[in-house]
Amino acid sequence: MADSFQEHDRRTRAVHAGIRRSQYGEVAEAIFLTQGFTYDSAEQAEARFVQAGDDEFTYARNGNPTVRMFEDRMAAIEGCEAGFATASGMAAVNGALMSILRAGDRVVAARALFGSCLYILEDILGRFGVTVELVDGTDLAQWERAVTPGTRAVFFESISNPTLEVIDLPAVARIAHAVGALVIVDNVFATPVFSRAAGLGADVVVYSTTKHVDGGGRALGGVVLGSRAFIRTTLEPYMKNTGGAMSPFTAWLMLKGLESMDLRVRAQAAGALTIARALTTQPAVGRVLYPGLESDPGHALAMAQCGTGGTVVSFDLGSREAAFRFMNALEIVLISNNLGDAKSIVTHPATTTHQRLSDDKKRGLGITPGLVRLSVGLEAPDDLLADITQALGRV
Ligand SMILES: *Cc1c(COP(=O)(O)O)cnc(C)c1O
Numbered sequence: 001m002a003d004s005f006q007e008h009d010r011r012t013r014a015v016h017a018g019i020r021r022s023q024y025g026e027v028a029e030a031i032f033l034t035q036g037f038t039y040d041s042a043e044q045a046e047a048r049f050v051q052a053g054d055d056e057f058t059y060a061r062n063g064n065p066t067v068r069m070f071e072d073r074m075a076a077i078e079g080c081e082a083g084f085a086t087a088s089g090m091a092a093v094n095g096a097l098m099s100i101l102r103a104g105d106r107v108v109a110a111r112a113l114f115g116s117c118l119y120i121l122e123d124i125l126g127r128f129g130v131t132v133e134l135v136d137g138t139d140l141a142q143w144e145r146a147v148t149p150g151t152r153a154v155f156f157e158s159i160s161n162p163t164l165e166v167i168d169l170p171a172v173a174r175i176a177h178a179v180g181a182l183v184i185v186d187n188v189f190a191t192p193v194f195s196r197a198a199g200l201g202a203d204v205v206v207y208s209t210t211k212h213v214d215g216g217g218r219a220l221g222g223v224v225l226g227s228r229a230f231i232r233t234t235l236e237p238y239m240k241n242t243g244g245a246m247s248p249f250t251a252w253l254m255l256k257g258l259e260s261m262d263l264r265v266r267a268q269a270a271g272a273l274t275i276a277r278a279l280t281t282q283p284a285v286g287r288v289l290y291p292g293l294e295s296d297p298g299h300a301l302a303m304a305q306c307g308t309g310g311t312v313v314s315f316d317l318g319s320r321e322a323a324f325r326f327m328n329a330l331e332i333v334l335i336s337n338n339l340g341d342a343k344s345i346v347t348h349p350a351t352t353t354h355q356r357l358s359d360d361k362k363r364g365l366g367i368t369p370g371l372v373r374l375s376v377g378l379e380a381p382d383d384l385l386a387d388i389t390q391a392l393g394r395v
Contacts, residue, residue, distance in 0.1 A: 018072030070251040082231035089208020091244035092222030099238035103129030110137025110156035159189035162373040166298030173201025193265040194306035211340030268311035272376040286316035320369040329391035339375035
Protein backbone atom coordinates (compact mmCIF):
# COMPACT_ATOMS: atom_id res chain seq x y z
CA MET A 1 0.00 0.00 0.00
CA ALA A 2 1.51 3.32 -1.03
CA ASP A 3 1.85 6.05 1.60
CA SER A 4 -1.53 7.75 1.81
CA PHE A 5 -0.10 11.01 3.29
CA GLN A 6 -3.11 11.09 5.66
CA GLU A 7 -1.22 13.24 8.19
CA HIS A 8 -0.64 15.90 5.55
CA ASP A 9 -2.85 18.65 4.19
CA ARG A 10 -5.23 17.76 1.36
CA ARG A 11 -3.10 19.81 -1.08
CA THR A 12 -0.07 17.69 -0.29
CA ARG A 13 -2.08 14.49 -0.70
CA ALA A 14 -3.32 15.74 -4.08
CA VAL A 15 0.29 15.95 -5.31
CA HIS A 16 1.89 12.88 -3.71
CA ALA A 17 -0.54 10.31 -2.31
CA GLY A 18 -0.75 6.93 -3.98
CA ILE A 19 2.49 7.25 -5.96
CA ARG A 20 4.12 3.98 -7.04
CA ARG A 21 7.59 4.41 -8.52
CA SER A 22 9.20 1.89 -10.82
CA GLN A 23 12.86 0.84 -10.58
CA TYR A 24 13.75 4.00 -12.54
CA GLY A 25 12.61 6.41 -9.85
CA GLU A 26 10.68 8.58 -12.29
CA VAL A 27 9.28 11.87 -10.91
CA ALA A 28 6.07 12.00 -12.95
CA GLU A 29 3.70 9.08 -12.53
CA ALA A 30 4.39 6.31 -15.04
CA ILE A 31 1.72 5.31 -17.52
CA PHE A 32 1.42 1.55 -17.43
CA LEU A 33 -0.29 1.26 -20.77
CA THR A 34 -0.73 -2.47 -20.56
CA GLN A 35 -3.81 -4.61 -20.60
CA GLY A 36 -2.18 -7.52 -18.80
CA PHE A 37 0.58 -8.65 -16.44
CA THR A 38 2.88 -11.68 -16.50
CA TYR A 39 3.47 -14.12 -13.69
CA ASP A 40 6.72 -15.79 -12.65
CA SER A 41 4.97 -19.13 -12.42
CA ALA A 42 1.66 -20.83 -12.87
CA GLU A 43 1.42 -21.00 -9.09
CA GLN A 44 1.81 -17.22 -8.85
CA ALA A 45 -0.92 -16.72 -11.45
CA GLU A 46 -3.20 -18.99 -9.46
CA ALA A 47 -2.44 -17.20 -6.19
CA ARG A 48 -3.10 -13.80 -7.73
CA PHE A 49 -6.46 -14.88 -9.09
CA VAL A 50 -7.41 -16.14 -5.65
CA GLN A 51 -6.50 -12.84 -3.98
CA ALA A 52 -4.54 -10.02 -5.61
CA GLY A 53 -2.74 -7.71 -3.18
CA ASP A 54 -2.87 -3.92 -3.46
CA ASP A 55 0.19 -3.92 -5.72
CA GLU A 56 -0.63 -7.04 -7.69
CA PHE A 57 -2.51 -6.95 -10.97
CA THR A 58 -4.00 -9.47 -13.35
CA TYR A 59 -5.84 -7.59 -16.08
CA ALA A 60 -6.50 -3.87 -16.61
CA ARG A 61 -10.26 -4.31 -16.35
CA ASN A 62 -9.63 -5.44 -12.76
CA GLY A 63 -6.88 -2.97 -11.93
CA ASN A 64 -3.71 -1.31 -13.26
CA PRO A 65 -0.82 0.42 -11.45
CA THR A 66 -1.49 3.88 -12.96
CA VAL A 67 -5.19 3.57 -12.24
CA ARG A 68 -4.43 2.35 -8.71
CA MET A 69 -2.28 5.45 -8.10
CA PHE A 70 -5.24 7.59 -9.07
CA GLU A 71 -7.67 5.57 -6.92
CA ASP A 72 -5.41 5.78 -3.89
CA ARG A 73 -4.79 9.49 -4.41
CA MET A 74 -8.51 10.25 -4.70
CA ALA A 75 -9.25 8.17 -1.59
CA ALA A 76 -6.50 9.99 0.31
CA ILE A 77 -7.82 13.42 -0.75
CA GLU A 78 -11.37 12.55 0.26
CA GLY A 79 -10.35 10.83 3.50
CA CYS A 80 -11.87 7.49 2.42
CA GLU A 81 -10.24 4.07 2.76
CA ALA A 82 -10.42 3.03 -0.88
CA GLY A 83 -11.56 3.92 -4.38
CA PHE A 84 -12.36 2.38 -7.74
CA ALA A 85 -11.84 4.48 -10.88
CA THR A 86 -14.34 4.19 -13.71
CA ALA A 87 -14.60 5.03 -17.39
CA SER A 88 -16.97 7.95 -16.73
CA GLY A 89 -18.89 9.62 -13.94
CA MET A 90 -21.99 7.73 -15.00
CA ALA A 91 -20.19 4.38 -14.78
CA ALA A 92 -19.36 5.37 -11.20
CA VAL A 93 -22.96 6.32 -10.35
CA ASN A 94 -24.31 3.20 -12.02
CA GLY A 95 -21.74 0.97 -10.29
CA ALA A 96 -22.36 2.45 -6.86
CA LEU A 97 -26.11 1.78 -7.20
CA MET A 98 -26.19 -1.49 -9.14
CA SER A 99 -23.51 -3.16 -7.02
CA ILE A 100 -25.64 -2.99 -3.89
CA LEU A 101 -29.22 -3.17 -5.16
CA ARG A 102 -31.35 -6.21 -5.81
CA ALA A 103 -34.99 -6.82 -6.66
CA GLY A 104 -37.29 -5.72 -3.87
CA ASP A 105 -34.93 -3.01 -2.59
CA ARG A 106 -36.03 0.56 -2.08
CA VAL A 107 -34.02 3.67 -2.93
CA VAL A 108 -34.89 7.23 -1.98
CA ALA A 109 -33.28 9.98 -4.04
CA ALA A 110 -33.43 13.72 -4.40
CA ARG A 111 -35.40 14.82 -7.42
CA ALA A 112 -32.93 17.48 -8.55
CA LEU A 113 -30.36 15.36 -10.35
CA PHE A 114 -28.15 15.26 -13.42
CA GLY A 115 -30.24 13.92 -16.33
CA SER A 116 -28.39 10.60 -16.65
CA CYS A 117 -28.60 9.95 -12.88
CA LEU A 118 -32.37 10.42 -13.19
CA TYR A 119 -32.40 7.96 -16.09
CA ILE A 120 -30.74 5.25 -13.97
CA LEU A 121 -33.15 5.87 -11.11
CA GLU A 122 -36.35 6.28 -13.08
CA ASP A 123 -35.85 4.10 -16.15
CA ILE A 124 -33.35 1.38 -15.27
CA LEU A 125 -33.73 0.41 -11.62
CA GLY A 126 -37.46 -0.17 -11.90
CA ARG A 127 -36.89 -2.79 -14.60
CA PHE A 128 -35.07 -4.89 -12.01
CA GLY A 129 -37.70 -4.61 -9.34
CA VAL A 130 -36.12 -1.79 -7.36
CA THR A 131 -38.56 0.78 -6.02
CA VAL A 132 -37.38 4.38 -6.32
CA GLU A 133 -38.98 7.30 -4.58
CA LEU A 134 -37.92 10.82 -5.49
CA VAL A 135 -38.21 13.60 -2.94
CA ASP A 136 -37.52 17.31 -2.75
CA GLY A 137 -33.98 16.96 -1.42
CA THR A 138 -34.11 20.23 0.50
CA ASP A 139 -37.20 19.15 2.50
CA LEU A 140 -36.13 16.98 5.44
CA ALA A 141 -39.75 16.06 6.22
CA GLN A 142 -39.98 14.38 2.80
CA TRP A 143 -36.80 12.38 3.47
CA GLU A 144 -38.20 11.37 6.90
CA ARG A 145 -41.42 10.15 5.30
CA ALA A 146 -39.82 8.37 2.36
CA VAL A 147 -36.88 6.66 4.08
CA THR A 148 -38.79 3.76 5.59
CA PRO A 149 -37.28 0.73 7.33
CA GLY A 150 -35.86 -1.54 4.66
CA THR A 151 -34.68 1.34 2.48
CA ARG A 152 -31.38 0.13 1.03
CA ALA A 153 -29.84 3.43 -0.08
CA VAL A 154 -30.34 7.15 -0.42
CA PHE A 155 -28.82 9.03 -3.33
CA PHE A 156 -28.41 12.75 -3.97
CA GLU A 157 -26.16 15.43 -5.40
CA SER A 158 -24.78 17.41 -2.46
CA ILE A 159 -25.19 20.54 -4.61
CA SER A 160 -27.55 19.90 -7.48
CA ASN A 161 -27.10 20.41 -11.19
CA PRO A 162 -28.15 22.91 -12.56
CA THR A 163 -30.19 24.68 -9.87
CA LEU A 164 -27.51 24.50 -7.14
CA GLU A 165 -29.79 23.35 -4.35
CA VAL A 166 -27.76 22.39 -1.30
CA ILE A 167 -28.80 19.27 0.58
CA ASP A 168 -28.32 18.95 4.35
CA LEU A 169 -25.94 16.00 4.15
CA PRO A 170 -25.58 15.27 7.90
CA ALA A 171 -29.36 15.44 8.43
CA VAL A 172 -30.17 13.14 5.50
CA ALA A 173 -27.38 10.79 6.58
CA ARG A 174 -28.88 10.61 10.09
CA ILE A 175 -32.30 9.75 8.64
CA ALA A 176 -30.78 7.12 6.35
CA HIS A 177 -28.50 5.55 8.94
CA ALA A 178 -31.40 5.24 11.39
CA VAL A 179 -32.86 2.57 9.07
CA GLY A 180 -29.51 1.14 7.97
CA ALA A 181 -29.57 2.70 4.49
CA LEU A 182 -26.34 3.47 2.64
CA VAL A 183 -25.72 7.17 1.86
CA ILE A 184 -24.42 7.62 -1.68
CA VAL A 185 -23.50 11.18 -2.63
CA ASP A 186 -22.79 12.46 -6.13
CA ASN A 187 -20.34 15.16 -5.11
CA VAL A 188 -19.32 16.79 -8.40
CA PHE A 189 -20.48 20.31 -7.58
CA ALA A 190 -18.88 20.28 -4.10
CA THR A 191 -15.58 19.21 -5.78
CA PRO A 192 -12.85 17.10 -4.12
CA VAL A 193 -11.17 20.37 -3.09
CA PHE A 194 -13.98 21.54 -0.82
CA SER A 195 -15.78 18.27 -0.02
CA ARG A 196 -16.23 17.17 3.56
CA ALA A 197 -18.81 14.56 2.51
CA ALA A 198 -17.16 11.52 4.10
CA GLY A 199 -16.82 13.29 7.44
CA LEU A 200 -20.43 14.54 7.26
CA GLY A 201 -21.97 11.09 6.92
CA ALA A 202 -21.65 9.96 3.28
CA ASP A 203 -20.82 6.26 3.06
CA VAL A 204 -20.03 6.38 -0.64
CA VAL A 205 -18.80 9.45 -2.50
CA VAL A 206 -18.98 9.51 -6.29
CA TYR A 207 -17.25 11.95 -8.65
CA SER A 208 -17.33 12.51 -12.35
CA THR A 209 -13.61 13.28 -12.70
CA THR A 210 -14.40 14.60 -16.18
CA LYS A 211 -15.12 17.87 -14.42
CA HIS A 212 -12.76 19.53 -11.90
CA VAL A 213 -10.27 16.66 -11.56
CA ASP A 214 -9.30 16.66 -15.22
CA GLY A 215 -9.97 20.38 -15.30
CA GLY A 216 -9.02 20.71 -18.94
CA GLY A 217 -11.83 18.93 -20.69
CA ARG A 218 -9.60 16.14 -21.99
CA ALA A 219 -11.09 12.85 -20.83
CA LEU A 220 -14.13 11.21 -19.30
CA GLY A 221 -13.63 9.57 -15.94
CA GLY A 222 -15.20 8.78 -12.62
CA VAL A 223 -14.40 7.38 -9.23
CA VAL A 224 -16.30 5.71 -6.38
CA LEU A 225 -14.86 6.24 -2.90
CA GLY A 226 -15.80 4.51 0.34
CA SER A 227 -14.76 2.00 2.96
CA ARG A 228 -12.32 -0.70 1.99
CA ALA A 229 -15.02 -3.32 2.63
CA PHE A 230 -17.52 -1.62 0.30
CA ILE A 231 -15.06 -0.88 -2.50
CA ARG A 232 -13.24 -4.22 -2.50
CA THR A 233 -16.07 -6.65 -1.76
CA THR A 234 -19.19 -4.95 -3.15
CA LEU A 235 -18.29 -2.43 -5.84
CA GLU A 236 -15.15 -3.96 -7.31
CA PRO A 237 -16.62 -7.36 -8.24
CA TYR A 238 -19.47 -5.55 -10.05
CA MET A 239 -17.16 -3.14 -11.88
CA LYS A 240 -14.51 -5.75 -12.72
CA ASN A 241 -16.99 -8.13 -14.25
CA THR A 242 -19.09 -5.55 -16.09
CA GLY A 243 -16.15 -3.65 -17.56
CA GLY A 244 -16.43 -0.03 -16.48
CA ALA A 245 -12.77 0.47 -15.57
CA MET A 246 -10.84 3.66 -16.26
CA SER A 247 -8.05 3.45 -18.84
CA PRO A 248 -4.44 3.86 -17.62
CA PHE A 249 -3.93 6.84 -19.91
CA THR A 250 -6.99 8.57 -18.49
CA ALA A 251 -5.80 7.82 -14.95
CA TRP A 252 -2.50 9.50 -15.80
CA LEU A 253 -4.30 12.59 -17.13
CA MET A 254 -6.38 12.67 -13.95
CA LEU A 255 -3.32 12.28 -11.70
CA LYS A 256 -1.72 15.28 -13.38
CA GLY A 257 -5.01 17.15 -13.09
CA LEU A 258 -5.05 16.51 -9.34
CA GLU A 259 -1.69 18.25 -8.92
CA SER A 260 -3.14 21.62 -9.90
CA MET A 261 -6.74 21.01 -8.85
CA ASP A 262 -6.65 22.95 -5.59
CA LEU A 263 -5.25 26.11 -7.17
CA ARG A 264 -7.56 25.90 -10.15
CA VAL A 265 -10.77 25.19 -8.28
CA ARG A 266 -10.17 27.87 -5.65
CA ALA A 267 -9.56 30.44 -8.38
CA GLN A 268 -12.67 29.27 -10.26
CA ALA A 269 -14.81 29.45 -7.10
CA ALA A 270 -13.52 32.97 -6.34
CA GLY A 271 -14.35 33.97 -9.92
CA ALA A 272 -17.81 32.43 -9.62
CA LEU A 273 -18.55 34.47 -6.48
CA THR A 274 -17.39 37.69 -8.17
CA ILE A 275 -19.57 36.97 -11.19
CA ALA A 276 -22.60 35.90 -9.12
CA ARG A 277 -22.42 39.15 -7.12
CA ALA A 278 -22.15 41.19 -10.31
CA LEU A 279 -25.11 39.35 -11.88
CA THR A 280 -27.40 40.32 -8.98
CA THR A 281 -27.01 43.98 -10.02
CA GLN A 282 -27.85 43.40 -13.69
CA PRO A 283 -31.38 44.43 -14.70
CA ALA A 284 -31.61 41.73 -17.42
CA VAL A 285 -31.00 38.98 -14.87
CA GLY A 286 -33.78 37.48 -12.75
CA ARG A 287 -32.93 34.84 -10.14
CA VAL A 288 -29.24 34.21 -9.52
CA LEU A 289 -28.68 30.73 -8.11
CA TYR A 290 -25.35 30.51 -6.32
CA PRO A 291 -24.98 29.18 -2.77
CA GLY A 292 -21.96 31.42 -2.24
CA LEU A 293 -24.32 34.44 -2.15
CA GLU A 294 -25.56 35.36 1.34
CA SER A 295 -29.07 35.74 -0.11
CA ASP A 296 -29.17 32.16 -1.44
CA PRO A 297 -31.40 29.70 0.47
CA GLY A 298 -28.56 27.16 0.51
CA HIS A 299 -25.91 29.60 1.73
CA ALA A 300 -25.61 28.50 5.37
CA LEU A 301 -25.55 24.82 4.45
CA ALA A 302 -23.00 25.37 1.68
CA MET A 303 -20.72 27.26 4.03
CA ALA A 304 -21.01 24.53 6.68
CA GLN A 305 -20.55 21.65 4.23
CA CYS A 306 -17.99 23.04 1.75
CA GLY A 307 -17.10 26.58 2.76
CA THR A 308 -17.82 27.74 -0.79
CA GLY A 309 -20.56 28.14 -3.36
CA GLY A 310 -18.52 26.22 -5.94
CA THR A 311 -17.50 27.04 -9.48
CA VAL A 312 -20.90 27.10 -11.21
CA VAL A 313 -23.46 29.92 -11.25
CA SER A 314 -26.94 29.57 -12.70
CA PHE A 315 -29.21 32.49 -13.54
CA ASP A 316 -32.49 33.23 -15.23
CA LEU A 317 -32.86 35.55 -18.20
CA GLY A 318 -36.64 35.25 -18.40
CA SER A 319 -37.12 33.34 -21.63
CA ARG A 320 -35.45 30.88 -23.93
CA GLU A 321 -35.05 33.62 -26.55
CA ALA A 322 -33.24 35.89 -24.09
CA ALA A 323 -31.04 33.02 -22.93
CA PHE A 324 -30.12 32.12 -26.52
CA ARG A 325 -29.41 35.78 -27.42
CA PHE A 326 -27.12 36.04 -24.37
CA MET A 327 -25.28 32.82 -25.17
CA ASN A 328 -24.86 33.67 -28.83
CA ALA A 329 -23.42 37.09 -27.95
CA LEU A 330 -20.68 35.75 -25.66
CA GLU A 331 -17.19 36.09 -27.10
CA ILE A 332 -14.96 34.39 -24.50
CA VAL A 333 -17.37 32.03 -22.75
CA LEU A 334 -17.95 28.90 -24.83
CA ILE A 335 -21.31 27.27 -25.47
CA SER A 336 -20.81 23.67 -24.36
CA ASN A 337 -21.94 21.32 -21.61
CA ASN A 338 -18.93 20.36 -19.53
CA LEU A 339 -18.17 22.09 -16.24
CA GLY A 340 -15.12 22.54 -14.06
CA ASP A 341 -13.06 23.22 -17.19
CA ALA A 342 -10.32 25.89 -17.33
CA LYS A 343 -12.39 27.43 -20.12
CA SER A 344 -15.62 29.10 -19.03
CA ILE A 345 -18.65 27.35 -20.43
CA VAL A 346 -22.31 28.32 -20.67
CA THR A 347 -25.11 25.76 -20.98
CA HIS A 348 -28.87 26.04 -21.55
CA PRO A 349 -30.07 23.07 -19.43
CA ALA A 350 -33.70 23.07 -20.63
CA THR A 351 -32.69 22.35 -24.25
CA THR A 352 -29.55 20.26 -23.67
CA THR A 353 -28.59 18.40 -20.46
CA HIS A 354 -32.19 18.24 -19.20
CA GLN A 355 -33.96 18.29 -22.58
CA ARG A 356 -35.39 14.78 -22.07
CA LEU A 357 -37.53 15.87 -19.09
CA SER A 358 -41.16 16.87 -19.63
CA ASP A 359 -42.03 20.56 -19.28
CA ASP A 360 -43.79 19.72 -16.03
CA LYS A 361 -40.74 18.05 -14.59
CA LYS A 362 -38.49 20.88 -15.72
CA ARG A 363 -40.79 23.36 -14.01
CA GLY A 364 -40.80 21.26 -10.86
CA LEU A 365 -37.01 21.27 -10.81
CA GLY A 366 -36.73 25.00 -11.47
CA ILE A 367 -35.24 24.42 -14.92
CA THR A 368 -36.99 27.37 -16.49
CA PRO A 369 -36.74 28.31 -20.18
CA GLY A 370 -34.55 31.31 -19.31
CA LEU A 371 -32.14 29.43 -17.03
CA VAL A 372 -28.48 29.38 -18.06
CA ARG A 373 -25.69 27.55 -16.23
CA LEU A 374 -22.27 29.15 -16.23
CA SER A 375 -19.19 27.12 -15.32
CA VAL A 376 -16.54 29.67 -14.40
CA GLY A 377 -13.09 28.93 -15.77
CA LEU A 378 -9.63 30.33 -15.21
CA GLU A 379 -9.79 33.42 -17.41
CA ALA A 380 -9.27 36.78 -15.68
CA PRO A 381 -12.54 37.52 -13.85
CA ASP A 382 -12.53 41.08 -15.27
CA ASP A 383 -12.43 39.74 -18.82
CA LEU A 384 -15.26 37.31 -18.05
CA LEU A 385 -17.34 40.03 -16.45
CA ALA A 386 -16.82 42.31 -19.43
CA ASP A 387 -17.86 39.52 -21.80
CA ILE A 388 -20.94 38.66 -19.74
CA THR A 389 -21.93 42.32 -19.39
CA GLN A 390 -21.66 43.00 -23.11
CA ALA A 391 -23.68 39.86 -23.87
CA LEU A 392 -26.36 40.85 -21.34
CA GLY A 393 -26.56 44.16 -23.20
CA ARG A 394 -27.70 42.20 -26.27
CA VAL A 395 -30.50 40.36 -24.43
C1 LIG B 1 -21.19 15.25 -15.26
C2 LIG B 1 -21.92 14.69 -14.13
C3 LIG B 1 -22.16 13.31 -14.06
C4 LIG B 1 -21.75 12.35 -15.15
O1 LIG B 1 -20.38 12.31 -15.36
P1 LIG B 1 -19.75 11.84 -16.77
O2 LIG B 1 -18.28 11.87 -16.49
O3 LIG B 1 -20.20 12.82 -17.79
O4 LIG B 1 -20.24 10.48 -17.06
C5 LIG B 1 -22.85 12.82 -12.97
N1 LIG B 1 -23.27 13.65 -11.99
C6 LIG B 1 -23.04 14.97 -12.02
C7 LIG B 1 -23.54 15.83 -10.92
C8 LIG B 1 -22.36 15.54 -13.09
O5 LIG B 1 -22.15 16.86 -13.14
